[in-house]
Amino acid sequence: MFSLYEDFVRRLLFLVDPEKIHEYALHALSLASSLPFVSGKAQGSPLRREVFGLSFPNPVGLAAGFDKNGIAIPALAALGFGSVEIGTVTAVAQPGNPKPRMFRVPESEAIINRLGFNNRGAAAMAERLQMLRPSRQWPAIPVGINIGKSRIVPLENAVEDYLKSLRLLREHGDYFVLNVSSPNTPGLRSLQDPAALGPLCATLRRELALKPLLLKIAPDLTWKEVDDILATAESNGISGIIATNTTIDHSKVPISRRTQGGLSGTPLRDRSYEILKYIKTRSRFPVISVGGIMHVTDALARFDAGADLIQLYTGFIYRGPGFIRQICRALRERR
Numbered sequence: 001m002f003s004l005y006e007d008f009v010r011r012l013l014f015l016v017d018p019e020k021i022h023e024y025a026l027h028a029l030s031l032a033s034s035l036p037f038v039s040g041k042a043q044g045s046p047l048r049r050e051v052f053g054l055s056f057p058n059p060v061g062l063a064a065g066f067d068k069n070g071i072a073i074p075a076l077a078a079l080g081f082g083s084v085e086i087g088t089v090t091a092v093a094q095p096g097n098p099k100p101r102m103f104r105v106p107e108s109e110a111i112i113n114r115l116g117f118n119n120r121g122a123a124a125m126a127e128r129l130q131m132l133r134p135s136r137q138w139p140a141i142p143v144g145i146n147i148g149k150s151r152i153v154p155l156e157n158a159v160e161d162y163l164k165s166l167r168l169l170r171e172h173g174d175y176f177v178l179n180v181s182s183p184n185t186p187g188l189r190s191l192q193d194p195a196a197l198g199p200l201c202a203t204l205r206r207e208l209a210l211k212p213l214l215l216k217i218a219p220d221l222t223w224k225e226v227d228d229i230l231a232t233a234e235s236n237g238i239s240g241i242i243a244t245n246t247t248i249d250h251s252k253v254p255i256s257r258r259t260q261g262g263l264s265g266t267p268l269r270d271r272s273y274e275i276l277k278y279i280k281t282r283s284r285f286p287v288i289s290v291g292g293i294m295h296v297t298d299a300l301a302r303f304d305a306g307a308d309l310i311q312l313y314t315g316f317i318y319r320g321p322g323f324i325r326q327i328c329r330a331l332r333e334r335r
């Protein structure tokens, strides 16, 4: 069946360098966000869900990394997302890794990225959100803020670095995510070790008071490591788990396409699904399932496996904005 997005728009978009087209698209969404009619109207929705104390008009969210600086929140809400997670933001503004650092693998319906948390820093984000929050442009959907470690800060000072971002941003987000799972910041994933994770979660939890604090984990963990993370998260007041980030396992993409970075999209689907099922059998945590949701059937399978919410990134790129509504329609038809 002909799809306007996949057969026409995507073909054109994919002619351009992936990071460039991302910048153009985000810029357009950012401009659209300042239009008076692009605002977050509250909608009564049969898909509404209450998760970790927040109300989501639908369970399909935008994953972190798309709007790293939080410049296009109203337009992203207007596309139909039930939540938007902005970031990853770091305390220190940073340029990220040298370009090129984002690659499409169309034959695998995948993306490989090694952006390395390019962002304008937590203070700049706080300033922007401070103006947007009280305005009519602020959407009626939860906005999460995903926080990472600044590259120049040594791992042993990670807690203070996360804390700095959290203090600047805590008034502005509806929920917060501790990103300890990106493969593109050296050593970051070692913060998933209980000895480092415990103090990090405990400190940020205290600082945040009642707002939800989530942990985003990698797909490349052993079951024992997942168990340890769940136990540490439980004893340190974590509100939910986001599973998963991109994978460093490139075995499912052609050898010629492999390059350093985190892999997302179809090759991540099965692992992300497995981890969701595992967490659901081993804990009572709410889970936001993300990774390789490329078809409506993938989304439905996540909810069947107990996902409380889902997020899209690569599926949004490959299927287009209509994908959000397709998933929502399928969910409504199933009720």
Ligand SMILES: Cc1cc2nc3c(=O)[nH]c(=O)nc-3n(C[C@H](O)[C@H](O)[C@H](O)COP(=O)(O)O)c2cc1C
Pocket (backbone or CB within 6 Å): 063, 064, 065, 066, 068, 087, 088, 102, 111, 113, 115, 117, 146, 179, 182, 216, 244, 245, 246, 263, 264, 265, 266, 268, 290, 291, 292, 293, 311, 312, 313, 314, 315
């Ligand atoms: C280009 C790109 C940039 C990303 N940047 C971030 C990021 O800054 N922080 C983060 O937590 N995840 C980031 N991610 C990971 C996504 O949020 C998501 O966890 C992952 O891509 C798996 O979902 P998907 O298969 O639907 O893309 C990024 C993914 C991509 C493709």
